[in-house]
Structures are given as C-alpha cells and as structure tokens.
Amino acid sequence: xxxxxxxxxxxxxxxxxxxxxxxxxxxxxxxxxxxxxxxxxxxxxxxxxxxxxxxxxxxxxxxxxxxxxxxxxxxxxxxxxxxxxxxxxxxxxxxxxxxxxxxxxxxxxxxxxxxxxxxxxxxxxxxxxxxxxxxxxxxxxxxxxxxxxxxxxxxxxxxxxxxxxxxxxxxxxxxxxxxxxxxxxxxxxxxxxxxxxxxxxxxxxxxxxxxxxxxxxxxxxxxxxxxxxxxxxxxxxxxxxxxxxxxxxxxxxxxxxxxxxxxxxxxxxxxxxxxxxxxxxxxxxxxxxxxxxxxxxxxxxxxxxxxxxxxxxxxxxxxxxxxxxxxxxxxxxxxxxxxxxxxxxxxxxxxxxxxxxxxxxxxxxxxxxxxxxxxxxxxxxxxxxxx
Amino acid sequence: xxxxxxxxxxxxxxxxxxxxxxxxxxxxxxxxxxxxxxxxxxxxxxxxxxxxxxxxxxxxxxxxxxxxxxxxxxxxxxxxxxxxxxxxxxxxxxxxxxxxxxxxxxxxxxxxxxxxxxxxxxxxxxxx
Numbered sequence: 001x002x003x004x005x006x007x008x009x010x011x012x013x014x015x016x017x018x019x020x021x022x023x024x025x026x027x028x029x030x031x032x033x034x035x036x037x038x039x040x041x042x043x044x045x046x047x048x049x050x051x052x053x054x055x056x057x058x059x060x061x062x063x064x065x066x067x068x069x070x071x072x073x074x075x076x077x078x079x080x081x082x083x084x085x086x087x088x089x090x091x092x093x094x095x096x097x098x099x100x101x102x103x104x105x106x107x108x109x110x111x112x113x114x115x116x117x118x119x120x121x122x123x124x125x126x127x128x129x130x131x132x133x134x135x136x137x138x139x140x141x142x143x144x145x146x147x148x149x150x151x152x153x154x155x156x157x158x159x160x161x162x163x164x165x166x167x168x169x170x171x172x173x174x175x176x177x178x179x180x181x182x183x184x185x186x187x188x189x190x191x192x193x194x195x196x197x198x199x200x201x202x203x204x205x206x207x208x209x210x211x212x213x214x215x216x217x218x219x220x221x222x223x224x225x226x227x228x229x230x231x232x233x234x235x236x237x238x239x240x241x242x243x244x245x246x247x248x249x250x251x252x253x254x255x256x257x258x259x260x261x262x263x264x265x266x267x268x269x270x271x272x273x274x275x276x277x278x279x280x281x282x283x284x285x286x287x288x289x290x291x292x293x294x295x296x297x298x299x300x301x302x303x304x305x306x307x308x309x310x311x312x313x314x315x316x317x318x319x320x321x322x323x324x325x326x327x328x329x330x331x332x333x334x335x336x337x338x339x340x341x342x343x344x345x346x347x348x349x350x351x352x353x354x355x356x357x358x359x360x361x362x363x364x365x366x367x368x369x370x371x372x373x374x375x376x377x378x379x380x381x382x383x384x385x386x387x
Numbered sequence: 388x389x390x391x392x393x394x395x396x397x398x399x400x401x402x403x404x405x406x407x408x409x410x411x412x413x414x415x416x417x418x419x420x421x422x423x424x425x426x427x428x429x430x431x432x433x434x435x436x437x438x439x440x441x442x443x444x445x446x447x448x449x450x451x452x453x454x455x456x457x458x459x460x461x462x463x464x465x466x467x468x469x470x471x472x473x474x475x476x477x478x479x480x481x482x483x484x485x486x487x488x489x490x491x492x493x494x495x496x497x498x499x500x501x502x503x504x505x506x507x508x509x510x511x512x513x514x515x
Contacts (some may be wrong), residue, residue: 147510309424311451315390315398348424384455385421386428386447 004322005366009206009299010154010183011324015251016208018359022254026247031294036244037235046246053253057215060256061181061202062191069216069236070249074182075105077201077216079260081178082109083200084226086118092174093143094118099131099150099160100342106148106180127344128292129158137168144175151190151200152183155326155339155355156291157300159188166196176224182206182214186259186266187297192217196278198224202256204248209255213248216240225367257321262360270358271298273367277356278303280371284378290326290340290353301356302326302340305378306375307387310334310351316377317354321370326353390452393488397456404462406445408432416504420499425450427458427501431470433509439470454494457481461502470509474502 015023026032032049034042051065058065071077086096098110100122103267110120121139125131136147149165152158162179169177176198184190186207192200200217204210218224218239226239233241278301286306304326305313311334314325326337326345336350345353356370390398407415410429417428428447434440444465446458457476464475476484478495488493 194390307449309449309451311388312398312455315388315452348421351424380402384401384447385426385449386407387451 001321004318004320005369006322007356007358007362007366007370008322009103009362010157010355010357012205012211013208013359014361015205015210016255018258018259019209019251019254023247023251026250031133032246032250034246036246037233046244049246050244052196053249056253056257057202060190060260061185061200061217062193062315063217064193064199064220066237067192067217067220069218069239070244071216071240072212073205073214074103074180074203075214076240077203077214078103078178078180079109080216081199081201081218081226081230082106082113082146082148083229084239085176085178085224086113087227088225089145089176093141093145095141095144095365096120096146096148097136097139097144097175098124098148099123099125099340101125101129101153102148102150103154103180103182105182106178110148110184123204124342125158128295128380129153129156129290129343130292130295131160131165132165133161133168135178136165137171140168140172142174144172144177147175148178148180150180151299152188152297153185153291153339155185155324155337156302156343157296157357158291159295159297162197163195169198170196183297185256186263188267189263189297192219192220198222199226204252204255207251207255207259210248210251213245213252215252217271226359242368266360267298270362271360271364273364274298274301274356276364277301277358277367280367281374284375288345288349290343290345299358301358302353302387303356304340304345304349304353305348305374306352307385308352308378308381309385310336310348310353312381313352313354313377316381317373320373323370324352324357326355329343390456393451393460394456394485394487397459398452401455401459403450404445404459405447406430408443408445411435414505414508416501416506416508418500418504419450419494421449425454425494425497427454427498429458429462429465429501429505431465431505431509433470439471439509440468441465441468446512450494450497451491453485453487453491454498456486457485457495457498458501460484461498470506474499474506
C-alpha cells in the first residue's frame with residue numbers, strides 16, 4: 001500500500017533537515033553536549049548555543065530574548081502561563097475569561113482552576129469562528145486577572161484579532177492576556193511587542209522543529225509576574241527549572257529562524273494550494289466550509305460533508321490521505337469536535353468534517369490526490385446512505 | 388481506529404450490496420435515524436410461495452464502518468434464507484464476527500431492528 005499523502009501539518013510537521021543538522025551538533029562527544037548550567041567550557045558552549053537560539057526565537061516573534069522561557073512544548077507553556085498567573089494573582093481576583101474554541105491545553109487548565117474555586121467565563125465565537133473584542137470587554141469583571149485567546153485556531157485556522165483584544169485588556173488594567181500561538185509560527189506573522197499581550201505560548205514541532213520543546217513569552221515591558229509550577233535548579237529565570245535540552249532548543253531556534261524567512265513565500269504558495277483544494281472539494285456539492293475564509297491562515301481548510309457519516313468518511317479516505325477528523329476518539333464512539341459545535345455546526349456535520357492542513361512539502365499533486373480520494377469516498381458513502 | 392480484516396473487506400465492498408429494490412414481493416424495513424448517527428434500511432424480495440425465501444436483498448446505511456460492514460454482510464447472507472427464519476446473525480453474533488467494540492452494541496441493535504422491520508413487513512404481507 002502506498003503511504004498516504006500527509007495533509008496534517010497542523011498536528012505536527014516533519015523536522016526540516018536543516019534543523020535536524022543543527023540538533024545533531026548538540027548530541028555527541030564531538031558536539032555541544034555540555035550542561036548549560038555547568039561552569040566550564042562545555043557548559044559555556046552549550047549556554048552560547050541556547051542563548052543564540054533564544055535570540056533566534058525572540059527575533060522571529062518580535063520579542064526580547066529575555067522574554068523567552070523555554071518549556072517542553074506549548075502545552076506546558078499554556079499551563080505555566082495560566083496556573084502561573086492564577087497563583088500569583090490570586091489576591092487580586094479569581095476570574096478568567098477564555099474562548100470556547102481554545103485548545104485543550106488552555107481549556108483543561110481553566111477547568112482545573114474552576115475545580116479549585118475560580119470562575120471562568122467561556123466566550124462563544126461568532127459562526128465564522130471570530131471572537132469580537134467587544135465580547136471580551138463585556139466579559140471582563142473587576143476581579144478578572146487573566147484572558148486567554150488563541151491566535152490561530154488549530155481546527156479551523158481562524159485568526160483572532162489579539163492586538164485589539166490586548167487593547168481591551170490594557171484598558172481594563174488588571175487582566176493579563178495570554179495568547180496560545182502554537183499554530184501561528186510559520187503560518188501568520190507574530191509580533192509579540194506590537195500585539196501588546198502579556199504572555200504567549202509557542203511550539204517548535206508545528207513549524208518543522210522538534211517535538212518536546214516550546215516556549216512561553218513573558219512580557220518584560222508589561223512587567224508580568226507569575227509563579228513557577230515546579231522547582232529545582234532555577235533555570236529560565238526560575239520559571240522553568242530543569243536542565244535545558246540544548247539540542248531541542250537549538251532546533252527550535254533554527255526552525256523559527258527558517259520559518260521567519262520562508263513564511264511569506266510559503267503562505268502565498270499554501271493559499272494557491274488551498275484554493276485548488278477547495279475548488280475540487282466544493283465541486284462535490286453539499287460541502288460546507290468551517291471558519292472565516294478571509295480571516296484564516298492559508299495552510300488550513302476545514303470542511304463538513306453533508307450526508308456522510310464521519311467515522312466512515314475518515315476510514316474511507318484514510319488509506320489515501322492523512323488528515324484530521326472533526327471528532328475525537330475518546331473511546332470507540334467518537335465525540336464531535338467541540339470547536340465546530342461552538343460555531344453552531346450540528347453533531348453530524350461536526351463529525352463529518354475533515355481538517356486539511358498544508359505545509360512546506362505539500363505539492364499540487366498531493367492536493368489533486370486528496371480531491372480524488374475525498375470525492376470517491378463521499379460519492380461512495382452517499383450511495384450507501386441513499387443520499 | 389483499527390478494523391478487522393472482515394470489517395474492512397465488507398466496508399470496502401459495501402457499494403455492491405447497497406441500494407433499493409422495487410417491484411412485486413419486495414418489502415422494506417428500517418431503523419435508527421441520521422440525526423442520531425445511525426440509520427439502516429433493508430429491502431428484501433421474497434418468493435411469493437409459502438417459504439418466503441429471500442431472492443434478493445439490498446441495504447442502505449448512514450453509519451460507521453463497523454455497522455456498514457455488518458449490514459452488508461447481513462444483506463449478502465440473507466439470500467436463499469427464509470424470511471420467517473431467524474436473522475442471519477444476532478447483534479451479539481455480528482459484534483463477535485466483526486470484532487466490533489462493545490460500545491457499539493446499541494448500533495448493532497439498530498441493524499437487528501431494521502432487519503426485523505423488513506421481515507415484519509414481509510410476513511405481514513404474507514398473513515394478509
């Protein structure tokens with residue numbers, strides 16, 4: 001059987017060979033294998049690599065190097081931000097605002113805080129997935145200490161106007177804005193300083209870097225304070241103790257450097273590919289696009305297919321293309337996507353959705369193959385269903 | 388999700404058994420609903436004689452691969468059987484045959500209900 005065409009770059013990306021080469025230099029006895037915390041030349045060398053990577057990440061996202069706190073990934077960065085702010089700000093208030101369509105890495109910490117007595121207001125986006133900054137303003141209370149709004153939605157690719165939301169939070173005065181930007185790097189320009197948010201989570205593996213590393217940006221200009229979640233060693237300004245993984249961090253730095261230089265060209269290419277994909281899929285009829293087309297990153301297309309059952313659709317296309325479905329397999333019986341349900345899709349349409357996410361290595365022939373595979377599968381399943 | 392070889396085979400080949408029948412001595416029964424996520428319909432054409440032997444069968448399904456495979460197998464296995472006999476396989480039997488997770492037993496009961504509805508239509512006609 002042929003390997004399916006990979007169209008799931010929003011889930012993860014392969015490591016760019018240039019990134020892998022940089023990482024390999026930090027592993028063996030001939031490379032930069034030292035502990036960055038050691039006070040000898042091996043440690044100094046590792047520390048130099050890490051600081052260079054920190055500068056690369058910072059430059060790619062418009063932050064100061066000192067604002068970059070390396071973590072094990074975006075999930076940890078989101079947890080550090082949410083629990084860190086909550087723990088530090090508890091005397092000031094115990095109210096958080098989050099969006100219903102956030103990633104679980106944000107929603108689950110919010111739910112945990114609710115169990116601990118916090119109040120969380122969940123905003124429901126418009127039908128096109130966009131959150132109006134006025135919704136955030138209306139949800140803010142005197143005791144609100146944190147607002148969580150993701151930059152680019154992982155399922156539908158919709159971009160939120162986080163700068164406008166940051167302005168709303170700044171006007172409030174007491175509410176910090178945390179932005180999950182795990183999907184943004186390489187897909188949409190990030191300027192941490194210009195956005196004016198307080199905290200931002202980043203991931204390396206979404207942008208052709210390694211898994212197991214990410215970062216939390218903590219604004220120095222805005223004097224953000226948060227409590228560490230674990231202790232021991234005091235690395236990363238005391239916010240994330242633990243020996244720094246030089247190879248992972250070096251890989252993230254290189255990946256972000258490459259993404260910055262390639263973003264414009266890759267975005268333009270992805271826009272053409274996505275247009276070709278949508279043209280092919282919509283010819284089927286009964287195909288509904290999820291999310292605001294004009295206000296989404298060009299690498300992601302999410303569509304629901306009428307009159308086909310979701311699991312059967314995924315099973316039918318699975319041998320040909322690797323895509324994500326609009327349902328989660330928590331057990332043998334799938335749960336429809338909470339993101340699509342929040343946008344007003346009914347359970348059946350949420351289940352019968354597919355997320356196509358394009359990337360650096362996607363070619364026209366991959367798109368054509370995907371259109372053929374989906375067309376054949378939907379046509380067959382509609383025939384079986386008598387539609 | 389991983390499917391058994393038999394499930395995969397009947398899911399892949401389901402189109403050949405899908406459809407509707409028309410004409411004399413053709414009876415239809417269905418169960419479930421699309422809104423609930425599983426809907427099955429069987430069409431049976433039977434010998435007008437006493438035995439009510441099933442001469443042809445077709446099915447339609449809006450369902451997951453396990454249920455499509457099970458319904459397709461029922462359709463194939465039906466031909467040559469008497470409509471008055473027990474169904475080709477019970478819900479539990481289908482679950483075991485296709486290695487279907489126990490969480491889907493409720494969906495298999497819809498297959499059984501659809502079959503029963505088609506047989507009832509057929510036997511009701513015979514009684515009339």
